[in-house]
Amino acid sequence: MIELDNLTLGYDRHPAVHHLDATIARGSLLAVVGPNGAGKSTLLKGILGLLRPLQGEVRLHGVVRHRVAYLPQQIDLDRTFPLRVDELVSFGLWHRVGALRSLTRHDRTAIAEALAAVGLNGFAGRPIGALSGGQFQRALFARVLLQDAPLILLDEPFTAIDTRTAEDLLALVRRWHGEARTVIAVLHDLDQVRSHFPTAMLLARELVAAGPTAEVLRGEHLFRARQMAEAHDERAPVCRRRAA
Amino acid sequence: MIVFEPLIAPFVEFEFMRRALVGCLALALGATPVGVFLLLRRMSLTGDAMAHAILPGAALGYFLFGLSVGAMTIGGLVAGLAVAMLAGLVARGTLLGEDASLAAFYLISLAAGVLLISLRGSQVDLFHVLFGTVLALNDAALLLIAAITTITLLTLALLFRPLVAECVDPSFLRTVSPLSPVAHYGFLMLVVLNLVGGFQALGTLLAVGIVILPAAAARFWSRTISGLLLAAVLVAVCGSLAGLLLSYHLDLASGPAIILAIGGIYLLSLLAGPEGVVTRRLLHQRHLQA
Numbered sequence: 001m002i003e004l005d006n007l008t009l010g011y012d013r014h015p016a017v018h019h020l021d022a023t024i025a026r027g028s029l030l031a032v033v034g035p036n037g038a039g040k041s042t043l044l045k046g047i048l049g050l051l052r053p054l055q056g057e058v059r060l061h062g063v064v065r066h067r068v069a070y071l072p073q074q075i076d077l078d079r080t081f082p083l084r085v086d087e088l089v090s091f092g093l094w095h096r097v098g099a100l101r102s103l104t105r106h107d108r109t110a111i112a113e114a115l116a117a118v119g120l121n122g123f124a125g126r127p128i129g130a131l132s133g134g135q136f137q138r139a140l141f142a143r144v145l146l147q148d149a150p151l152i153l154l155d156e157p158f159t160a161i162d163t164r165t166a167e168d169l170l171a172l173v174r175r176w177h178g179e180a181r182t183v184i185a186v187l188h189d190l191d192q193v194r195s196h197f198p199t200a201m202l203l204a205r206e207l208v209a210a211g212p213t214a215e216v217l218r219g220e221h222l223f224r225a226r227q228m229a230e231a232h233d234e235r236a237p238v239c240r241r242r243a244a
Numbered sequence: 245m246i247v248f249e250p251l252i253a254p255f256v257e258f259e260f261m262r263r264a265l266v267g268c269l270a271l272a273l274g275a276t277p278v279g280v281f282l283l284l285r286r287m288s289l290t291g292d293a294m295a296h297a298i299l300p301g302a303a304l305g306y307f308l309f310g311l312s313v314g315a316m317t318i319g320g321l322v323a324g325l326a327v328a329m330l331a332g333l334v335a336r337g338t339l340l341g342e343d344a345s346l347a348a349f350y351l352i353s354l355a356a357g358v359l360l361i362s363l364r365g366s367q368v369d370l371f372h373v374l375f376g377t378v379l380a381l382n383d384a385a386l387l388l389i390a391a392i393t394t395i396t397l398l399t400l401a402l403l404f405r406p407l408v409a410e411c412v413d414p415s416f417l418r419t420v421s422p423l424s425p426v427a428h429y430g431f432l433m434l435v436v437l438n439l440v441g442g443f444q445a446l447g448t449l450l451a452v453g454i455v456i457l458p459a460a461a462a463r464f465w466s467r468t469i470s471g472l473l474l475a476a477v478l479v480a481v482c483g484s485l486a487g488l489l490l491s492y493h494l495d496l497a498s499g500p501a502i503i504l505a506i507g508g509i510y511l512l513s514l515l516a517g518p519e520g521v522v523t524r525r526l527l528h529q530r531h532l533q534a
Binding site for chain 2: 087
């Protein structure tokens with residue numbers, strides 16, 4: 001279970017998302033939605049501990065922080081680095097091999113199986129720079145598979161990839177949900193959210209609504225979210241708001 | 245054998261040439277892998293700035309103790325690390341980016357260093373500190389370079405996987421391991437150490453040449469990380485050998501000759517390496533089937 005307690009996250013004292021109170025149950029399949037700049041990716045970074053809260057806290061129950069799997073946006077990765085696909089995917093075994101241990105035959109089999117599971121048979125030896133956007137996303141999903149994590153955070157996993165790839169990767173997400181893992185995904189396609197994600201959280205720099213997807217994605221909530229997207233203001237006064 | 249004589253005789257006959265060669269080979273083994281990672285992390289200019297940053301520390305060592313390897317090394321290390329840390333702090337705490345803050349610090353360092361040396365020393369001493377004296381490496385300098393190379397290779401072996409992970413996907417490393425700061429600061433430490441080692445042979449201005457140029461040349465020969473490391477070391481070894489021989493036979497300044505020889509290999513690689521301009525253009529005239 002994840003508890004967000006009066007959580008405010010931001011950069012340089014400016015909140016990207018503020019005063020967030022929410023509980024995410026173990027085994028949830030949750031979509032985080034909202035307009036651009038709503039604080040969705042920032043929330044994932046806060047849960048991961050990559051960003052220290054300006055106020056409040058994130059409490060992870062039953063999950064060690066280093067065992068959380070995270071799929072970042074592709075723009076955050078350097079695809080020009082001379083690395084092979086299997087080397088990239090092998091990082092998913094970090095919890096087993098760490099920084100020093102060399103890969104065993106068992107590890108190599110696991111990598112091959114993960115590549116097969118995401119439809120990248122025969123791609124192991126290719127440089128990551130030679131992959132298309134969709135293929136690269138499949139490779140990152142293979143890495144998440146190997147992480148075998150109880151909590152999986154996906155930042156815009158289906159952006160700029162074709163329908164077929166998105167469907168294949170959605171099947172993996174459903175599989176993780178079936179295995180009682182907690183999956184939280186930042187998404188933009190509301191139809192996709194309605195079809196595949198039973199719960200949703202609507203953000204617009206603060207919490208607009210959270211709960212069953214049909215309830216959260218009601219017209220009035222979406223309208224409110226659009227209204228609440230505020231601009232970054234250098235002269236903004238100090239926030240005096242306390243926890244709810 | 246007549247062909248080989250000009251290549252071997254200088255090293256057989258003269259101890260100072262053998263010492264220079266050993267120093268350069270040790271630098272090639274340690275400094276070039278560091279250069280490969282600097283290049284891959286897009287920090288080539290950071291290396292250049294840090295090379296300048298060690299100058300005031302080395303100069304202070306010189307100011308207090310003369311041309312002493314130990315004093316200048318410790319001074320250089322402290323100054324290099326201080327500038328790296330300060331530049332990082334300024335970049336994180338202010339609007340100034342890391343490149344701009346490093347540029348600010350290294351310009352101040354360079355001016356302070358030159359001023360300190362000119363207060364006490366002659367033009368010869370200044371030349372020594374800025375461009376090194378690869379033909380006058382004493383036991384202490386050689387041992388220092390060898391020790392730095394040993395530390396570098398051991399540290400790189402230990403930090404190899406975290407370093408690669410941090411280059412490709414820094415947030416991933418931070419989520420799976422507490423080693424991210426160890427990799428980051430450990431690597432910066434290696435950069436400073438190798439620049440200080442290179443400074444003994446090539447001076448503060450040219451030391452970065454044997455760090456970055458072989459790595460840049462290697463990029464035209466290989467598309468794998470292990471291939472890059474191997475190619476960079478080979479380029480540095482060949483360049484050092486060629487530079488020393490050129491300086492011996494043509495009576496040229498040895499430090500610049502070594503860096504120019506490596507620069508020549510870089511230009512050759514740029515044109516004729518498998519990933520170079522000409523090869524890629526020739527290959528691209530006929531496309532593959534898949």
